[in-house]
Amino acid sequence: MMDKIKNIRLFFYTDRILGFLCFFFYVFFASQTKNDVGILREEILDKMQYENHNVEDLIKYYSKISPNDAHILNIKFLLLKGEYEEGLNKIFLLENSAKKDKDSELFFQYQCLYGQICQMLGLTDEADKVRNNLNHNELVKATAFTDLSLDKNSFDIFKSADRLAILRSAIKNYKRTNNVVGLIQTNIWLAEMLGSDNPESKTALNSALSLIKNSDSKLYYAMLIDNYLSKVYLKHNNASAAFDLLEKYGNSATDISNMNLKTDFYRNLAISSARIGDFGNLDHINKSYFTIVEYQNAKRAVARAMLANHINKVNDGKLKSQKDLFRNIYITIFMAFICGLVVIYLSHKSKKKKAEESVAEVDAKNFVIPDKTEKRILKKLEEFENKQRYIQKNVSLKMLAQQFDTNPNYLSEIVNNHKNSNFNTYINNLRVDYIVDKIRQDPEYRKYKVSYLADECGFSSHSLFTKIFKNRMDLSPTEFLQTFNE
Incomplete structure (x- = not known):
């Protein structure tokens, strides 16, 4: 009998220990998996600025973990590269699922991307509609989407005060998570938005310079900082200093996937070269600059026509729905008139109105x-x-x-x-x-x-x-x- 009791106790304790170990391993590995997903996402946001091939593979892998977020990151990447037509197709695919819940984070992200491409393509009326919606959205005030700042143009749709708030919020978040590349970019964009003469702008620039000096960040981030500094130097008529900063990136700039940065870089390099009289490489620089501009303009023209056609179809659909609605209303009213329901309705409405007026006339002091x-x-x-x-x-x-x-x-x-x-x-x-x-x-x-x-x-x-x-x-x-x- 005693042996049986001992066996029961041993089984009970063994069962509890195994249960505890299972719980421990679940918590540990679940935490590790969550961290790995976060690291993968940060790697995608980082590499989309300066790589083309690896990013597509990373996004494809990430889509198995988080399909909607991977879809959004893919759109960001396409717009960053200037692939507007492909980006639009992806946005159209996202539209229906995003509009199912207009209070969701997914719908907010969809609006940001849609507004961004409308602004990029010069459809200002449509961009203004999106901007008005975003300005009344609580998610903007919360500035929860700090990764928006990893793509400078993706928050241009917001009004100035919200842009600054998003950048400042992102900087706080990146300091807390020790995200060096995020800090470098947000500080540079904050400095650029505030203007070089603003004290906070100078502080942001110094932070970026300190971070790049003490890190092993990619060439892209050094180019980002030097490109901004070159504009400051050009503003103060110091073309020689601007040229010295930019010249070393002449060969490596072609590999950058961020088309806006690449265009800005070649423009600043061309201006500084012309001002210091270095005409030997100016033709090559101008050719690189105008090749990008012409390519981008052609891409924008195709995408603009595509988006305008989409907007017209949506508007035609709304107009048809309104016409159908009015037609049904007219039919209903006509049938109601024939059946005498209008008379009953008006009679009831008249009685109800008189009753409401009677209640409204009661002195507030006389009721309990x-x-x-x-x-x-x-x-x-x-x-x-x-x-x-x-x-x-x-x-x-x-x-x-x-x-x-x-x-x-x-x-x-x-x-x-x-x-x-x-x-x-x-x-x-x-x-x-x-x-x-x-x-x-x-x-x-x-x-x-x-x-x-x-x-x-x-x-x-x-x-x-x-x-x-x-x-x-x-x-x-x-x-x-x-x-x-x-």
Whole structure:
């Protein structure tokens, strides 16, 4: 009997130990696999700037792990190389799956890529439509897609403030993950966007120079930095210094897959060569430059026609749908008129309108709000505040009452009693408190203009924001921001 008990105990402990070991190995290898996928993705984003052949194989392999993300990276790579027609075909393939969920990260990425190629091809009206959609997208404010900064042109679709925010966010992320190549590129593009005379631009440039000096990064990154420096030198009429920086890349530039950088490089090299009088190689440089430009223009022309045709088809489809809708409406109205339903509808509508007008005329002071209703509305208000929905510009008493499934009189009375202010003052105070909290907690907000802060917290008018802010804080927004810079 004792031997049997011992065997049972031994089996029990052995089973628990094996279970623990299985769990340990699962956690360990799952973590390793996740890290390997991240490394593979970073390698693709890195090599797509300066390699052609290996990148395609890497993307093909990555597509077995993450098909949608691999598809997006492939589009980025094609646009980077100037293969606009192939890139468009890939975007069209992505369109249907992306539009299934317009709140998803995939749809956001699709819009970014679509807007980018519209801008590249000169379809400004279509690019503006995408830009307007992106400016109202919460994912932009979160600046979650830091790898956008690995392709300079992919975030040109955003407005200037969001571009800077994305770059700064990317720099913080790359510092945290020790991504040297990401830091080099983002610092150079931040410096270029801010302008060479900006103090932050100089800091970003120095960071990039320090990183390239202390790393074994590829030739591409050194060329990226020197190309930017050459533009700074040319701006200050120092063509000799610009030429000295660029001349050494004359042979290796042909292997760069980034067509925009390659074009910019040859243009700067041609300008500096002409200014210092080095005409011996100028013909060759000009030939290289114009060959790329002509090739790109031809590619753009084909892709532009292809995209315009696609847009026309989409618009024709929308027009047909609208015509079908109107036709169905007309038929329905006609049938309703014949059957006498219109009379019934109008009669019902008239009675309902009179009933609503009668309720609206009741003096707010003469009604008593049930305790259960009051608690429900207060809970809805708490949820409204916690989710910061007050920064939406279209917030109104009527709209909020509809969302709370109550009437405006109830909501107004509860705000007056529990928030000690009328509805408009209540909303405006929430907005001011929100932006004050952002300024105190996030130093980036202290750099923004007052108009941007007003728009960020939901005010439609810069002057109204200033007035409400001063009433709330006893300081104007400008004065309040200055307190952090002293």
